[in-house]
Amino acid sequence: MDLNMIYTNIRTGAQDSAGAARSAYQRDYDRIIFSSAFRRLQNKTQVFPLPGSVFVHNRLTHSLEVSSVGRSLGSIVGEHIVREYGSSLTEESKDFYLHNLSNVIAAACLCHDIGNPAFGHSGEDAIASYFDRNEGSLQGFFKPEEWADLVNFEGNSNAIRVLTQQQVGKDAGGLKLTYSTLASIAKYPCEALAKDFSKKDLHRKKFGFFQNEASTFKEIADKIGLLKISDTPLVYRRHPFVWLVEAADDMCYNIIDMEDAHRLGIVKSEACEDLFKELIEASGTSSKEKIEGKLSQIQNANERISYLRAKAINALITIASEVYITHFQEILSGRLNTSLLDIFSKKNDTLKKIEKFSIQNIYRHRAVVExxxxxxxxxxxxxxxxxxxxxxxxxxxxxxxxxxxxxxxxxxxxxxxxxxxxxxxxxxxxxxxxxxxxxxxxxxxxxxxxxxxxxx
Incomplete structure (x- = not known):
């Protein structure tokens, strides 16, 4: 993929005039922030639904934090691209990577969960299983490719619809975001019939757009230069920016779900501290002595975890950006088939320990399951x-x-x-x-x- 051709300020719907004070990609961010679909995330489950008086993350606060992390990743990677590939970049591209890649990643991170229904993954499961369980009475109404959308309902594909669909009585183009931002949230750039149930192909693990939005997605893919694998079923390679959005999301939920569980009393302080410290030390971003010295000054249990959470996320930003840069050519050519943090986990199992601990002690906790x-x-x-x-x-x-x-x-x-x-x-x-x-x-x-x- 050509680094000069994988971004564009073209947006869905009618094109509006550029504002002198903000780039097209900054306007994406602002449009998402002020949208009703984004505001509704404040009362949508992240992990702990309706937790009562204890303040934990919802989809909105999660999205804001993912966006903050994504902005950092975009800045680091953008500077690297200009430094290493500057001779082949136009002046416009140099400006984009130095000053606006971070805005694209931040905006994409902000809306990556905007298509998720209420009650987290159980809400997704309820929608998909409704059609599956009523196959006999409902399937006859739909074409095979339409039925595949319904029985495999996905928050990821629904996000593209929420952001681009013209509802009755409303303006065309949805939120009218740039194709750059929309391509950056397409973790699974394929239609439902192409979904790989074996999960061998990362970009086909789920699906990324409904049949109703297929023509819109094709337009985005064509303008932004996505690598097409097949027309029937329609499948593309991931856009290079997707990996940064995915990494920002992965690191936030891995770490912050633990912090929330600790705040709710589901996870004990010692277990949480030990896992966070092991991750920080494995990254090499901070010494054990420095961490213990800082912790010796903090007595409040929640503050101790907050400090370690911040250090852990900073460590993962460093790790993810280094992995991205190392595998950049594989990403550009569409050959990479492993997420950035999974690549790190193959060398160091600390994140896997956190994931396993979370599954056993958080996601399967009786209060969550009920x-x-x-x-x-x-x-x-x-x-x-x-x-x-x-x-x-x-x-x-x-x-x-x-x-x-x-x-x-x-x-x-x-x-x-x-x-x-x-x-x-x-x-x-x-x-x-x-x-x-x-x-x-x-x-x-x-x-x-x-x-x-x-x-x-």
Missing amino acids: IENAGYNVMYELLDHFVPPILKDKNKRKNYDEMALQLLPQQFVYEGTEVSHYQKVLGVLDYVSGMTDNYATDLYRKIKGIDIGMTI
Whole structure:
């Protein structure tokens, strides 16, 4: 891939005039920050849903922190690209890598989870399994490639839709982000039929766009120079910037989930401290003596973990940027098939220890699993309330079907002779997947008759 051709300020929808004070990529960041889809992340589960009075991370705070880490990675890598490849770069490209690559990565990190539904991964599972469990009554409404989208529902592919879809009554182009930012969140640049269930191909582990957005993704891929593997099914290699977004996300959830679990009392201080210190020492970014000297001045348990968390993330930024630079030519050619932190883990198993500890002590903790089960049922039942009525012909809908559909906001109702069943269901998914944890729970309780009363 040509370093002069893998970025562009072209954006979805009508092109707007450039503001003198901000680059196109800074405007991406600002548009995401001010969007309603981003604001809703403040009440969407990261790991610990609805934790009560203890403040832990939600999807919004997680995204902000990932964006901060991503900005650092973009700055480090951008400086390296100009230093090592400057002779083959245009002046415009030098300016981009020095001053705007960091903005692209920060913006992409900010919106990388914007397509995730309420209740974390259990929300994703509920949507996918709703269609899978109702295959007999629903599959006949859809083409095979459309059905694959539904039974494999993915927050990653939904993010592309949230960011680019024109809802009823709204402007074309969605948030109108640059193709550079949109390409940077496409961890799995393929359609659902190309999903690799063996998970041997990293870029096909999941899928990255719905059939409805396939033409939009093709346009992005063509303009930004993605390497195409096949047309049927449609599969591309990852964009080089994706690896930095993925690394920023990986390091934040690996470390910060531990910090949250400690704050909730799920993980003991000693275990958390030991794992963080081992990681910092393995990175070579700080000596054991310096760490212990600083900890000797901090008595508060939460502050001790916060200090080690900061040091651990700094260590991982150094590690990830070094791995990226080492494997840069493999990344440009599309040959790399292992995430940056997994490459580090093959040489040092400290991160694997943290992942294994988290699975056993955090993600399988009874309190987490109980709420995940509840969230799964909420999302499943909401879909069951809206999907069957929307698929019925208008003249065959009963009164209870019409009442159900009256609860759908108009921007999510796609009707008309040219609208397919697939597009109608996507409208329902736009509504349900966009709900916050609290909103989904409240609506579920009302339609099930658990809470009865007027809400204005």
